[in-house]
Amino acid sequence: MIWIIVIIVIVLFLIAVYADVSKASELDERYGPLTKTYTIGTFLDSSIRIYEESHKVWIMGEIYDFKDILSVTLETETKKGQSRIIATTSTDTLGTIGRSMVGKLAGGNTGALIGAGTAKKKTVIEQETIEDSHVVYILDIKIDNLQRPVISIKLEDNRDQAIELYSVFDLIIKRGN
Incomplete structure (x- = not known):
């Protein structure tokens, strides 16, 4: 077709x-x-x-x-020209694992989730020119x-x-x- x-x-x-x-x-x-x-x-x-x-x-x-x-x-x-801003946020995985383990020891599964949630996050902002x-x-x-x-x-x-x-x-x- x-x-x-x-x-x-x-x-x-x-x-x-x-x-x-x-x-x-x-x-x-x-x-x-x-x-x-x-x-x-x-x-x-x-x-x-x-x-x-x-x-x-x-x-x-x-x-x-x-x-x-x-x-x-x-x-x-x-x-x-047109441009766009790209923001990328990432979490430090080693920090997440360590904080999760400490949280689990302190408060069980709930503590593990809270500990993982407190890991450091990094945001990178880039500007890309399209034209x-x-x-x-x-x-x-x-x-x-x-x-x-x-x-x-x-x-x-x-x-x-x-x-x-x-x-x-x-x-x-x-x-x-």
Whole structure:
């Protein structure tokens, strides 16, 4: 049963990849030579493709004219890492045995339990970091489109790609195409 599910998932993934390749070819045929592409996610709808010759840009599943790009901003957001505190308490076993024996001599079985309960306990507290803090770059592209006026793109820890994308959109705006 699990193998059938795995095979179905693989087939669906391959169909999605084929559809992306077909769509990318269609875009290239329609808008001319691809100048630059930026991969943000796994599939075509989470990418940016620049067609300089035809003055078009594919942004996350939609095509826009260069003149529709109104402004671009690049912001950073620092995400703090997560940490957890681990407290481990242990009882000194040699102390437990000795105290139990003394308690048994003094008060029988009840004394043994009381003696064992008075053994020294040691608590060790450790802090474990699960994930280090990191920077998220957020590229906000304002579009001349009332249905989707702002496109926000989050680029996890990818400073170079964020700066390059900002620069490309800044050039598109400055050229006034």
